[in-house]
Amino acid sequence: MGEPVTLNTSPEKGFLEETLFLCVTRLIYQCEISRYQGRNSQQIGKFRATS
Known part of the structure; x- marks a missing residue:
């Protein structure tokens, strides 16, 4: 990324x-x-609460 164009x-x-x-x-x-939410909404709820 730091290379010259x-x-x-x-x-x-x-x-x-x-x-x-x-x-x-x-x-x-x-x-x-x-x-993922559709499959496992409980864990997403926990994940959203911690993040």
């Missing part, structure tokens, strides 16, 4: 890709949470 990759492009990656990761995370 080379070739035709621009900071804007890298920023967009990182943002997209974060969005996708968050989406997957939310899906996993809701799926």
